[in-house]
Amino acid sequence: xxxxxxxxxxxxxxxxxxxxxxxxxxxxxxxxxxxxxxxxxxxxxxxxxxxxxxxxxxxxxxxxxxxxxxxxxxxxxxxxxxxxxxxxxxxxxxxxxxxxxxxxxxxxxxxxxxxxxxxxxxxxxxxxxxxxxxxxxxxxxxxxxxxxxxxxxxxx
Numbered sequence: 001x002x003x004x005x006x007x008x009x010x011x012x013x014x015x016x017x018x019x020x021x022x023x024x025x026x027x028x029x030x031x032x033x034x035x036x037x038x039x040x041x042x043x044x045x046x047x048x049x050x051x052x053x054x055x056x057x058x059x060x061x062x063x064x065x066x067x068x069x070x071x072x073x074x075x076x077x078x079x080x081x082x083x084x085x086x087x088x089x090x091x092x093x094x095x096x097x098x099x100x101x102x103x104x105x106x107x108x109x110x111x112x113x114x115x116x117x118x119x120x121x122x123x124x125x126x127x128x129x130x131x132x133x134x135x136x137x138x139x140x141x142x143x144x145x146x147x148x149x150x151x152x153x154x155x156x
Contacts, residue, residue, distance in 0.1 A: 074096050079099060080102055084105065084107070
């Protein structure tokens with residue numbers, strides 16, 4: 001005789017497994033290792049353009065510019081806070097660049113540009129990021145140590 005209860009259990013199990021399988025969103029990294037990210041990756045239509053970073057160590061100025069300015073790629077710049085200095089001290093970037101300050105000193109620091117951005121207190125290994133959306137010159141200091149100064153120059 002046909003057992004209706006077993007039938008419902010089997011159907012429920014099959015439906016559960018099929019739903020579980022369809023909920024996964026797998027992507028593959030460059031080392032061919034599957035990673036379950038849970039998000040859909042979107043890539044630019046023009047993947048041929050790249051960004052370059054030119055560092056002039058003797059001047060303390062880092063300039064970042066795209067090799068193809070028609071692309072709307074966002075780039076990231078890191079500024080280290082170490083030995084009571086912002087490194088690099090001055091940076092020239094494009095609009096929509098994300099700048100991240102990381103405190104590597106044991107003393108607390110800030111990255112503060114009056115009315116533009118303020119990291120508040122950064123303890124050792126704390127980071128603060130800011131996206132520059134406007135063209136201009138942005139001078140900043142550490143409010144705990146006002147002799148620590150930096151500058152962000154944002155261009156189109």
